[in-house]
Amino acid sequence: MSYTMDESDDAIYSSIYNNESPSTADNNGCTSSRGGKGSVLNLKKGPWTSTEDGVLIDYVKRHGEGNWNNVQKHTSLARCGKSCRLRWANHLRPNLKKGAFSKEEEQVIVEMHARMGNKWAQMAELLPGRTDNEIKNYWNTRIKRRQRAGLPLYPPGVHVEDLHWSQEYQSSTSNITGVVDRRRHQEFSQLGNSKANVLFEDLHFANVLFEDLNFATSLLPGASDMLACNMLGTGASSYTPHSNNIRQAFQSPEHFQNATPQKNPRSFSISDHHPMYGGNQNPSDVMMIQDSHTFTDGMLPTSKPLFGAVKLELPSFQYSETGGFDQWKTTTPSPPQSDLLDSVDTYIQSPPPLEIDEPDCFSSCDTGLLDMLLHEAKIKASAKHGLLLPSSEKSFSSTTFATDATQNVPRVGESEAFQNIWTRSEIPIPTQLSAGGNSSAFAGYVVKTEELDRVWEPIRVDVTRPDVLLASSWQEQQGRFGIVRDSSSMSDALALLLGG
DNA sequence: AAGGGGTGCAACCGCTGCGGG
């Protein structure tokens, strides 16, 4: 620091003034006349010099913190009080801790963010020597990094609780088509926002389960037919009908970011449909994507209206432990200095987007979305009509797989990897996601780390595959596959899904 | 070596809440 306490303010002023920033515009209300100089000076912007730092430090030593607007009066600093306060708080005040965050600090930040959202100042109070700006930057950097890697923001075990925001946010949204005021939308679309992250985490979870189904259908050519049979009520198996565990599903936060009302006013409103955010929604209600154009990167590529209901308990399929399963359950390459949290988060990595040859075709992951929606609709329709669901209706049974699966697929119980996924898929979504419980959102959601460390290879989807075709246009394909449906049942089901 | 993109940090900007006149 070049500043000496003996320097006169005038000398400092000359130094600073000669180093004036080219920026002269001042639209932040910081303009003021410089006391004692008799001239009006535009306040300086931009990086602080060491000389300016010295002046500010000297001022604080003499007058204490606060009264930042008086800094100009008592010193030669051509900085507005706001800028001075910021500079002092973030860089000059004593006991500031510089450098990278320790793992403990990171842990605190993650946990605090899960609890309180973007309350940087409050977090800073819990981290002596750290500033809110520092924490904010860290978090924004972190979420960007994790977003790119397709990782959820919170590791398992971090309990995300924010019960009030749902109502608050929902009240700011109008209806199913979702007109969100700018500020709310900004808050929501900012991925650092824990409220949004809760959803993303939730969706992420659903996404992984979707990929279970997706991969299964890729391995089992008959799987989609089975699903179709399920939908039509002709199948012998189904998935566990935990209607209270239905979640909407998107592919990743990035996808969701694309679905902003600003970009497309017809985009849906999350709060209206997410069980956690739509306070008055029945948990078994479903979302409706009114315009899925907003999903732009191919995971839900469609120009058609899409309805989707998602159960988190999806049928698991058999697969080869060394085969395609590894393709999706492996994680994206993590940074070499992957920290503790990252390594933990690796457990809940979701697969990257599928690479699809035919850009206009659904990815097969949609199979799960549609199938589950329709199945749920069927269940509801049946209930509506007083039909009893078979008590045994549950996940695709091992028996089913043992008889229906292709010969290349190990039988249930033969594959450890399968058991992992099977177990995972059977795990109900923790109620805390919707009720603020204390369990981890990913409790029990464990995949062997060595499997996750493998580099992901894109799965190329055969767009001629029946399940893909089925997913791409369920309505259109039914004729092609000779599927006869009860249109009235479907209408009832969809009506139910739409809140009828 | 150059340039283009990614990343992280510092600072700015706008808004809100609070207290005093």
Next chain:
DNA sequence: TCCCGCAGCGGTTGCACCCCT
């Protein structure tokens, strides 16, 4: 009660640095 100024907070932006091609 209203207005105004100030402090603080959170979101956004600008820029320097780094890395990769």
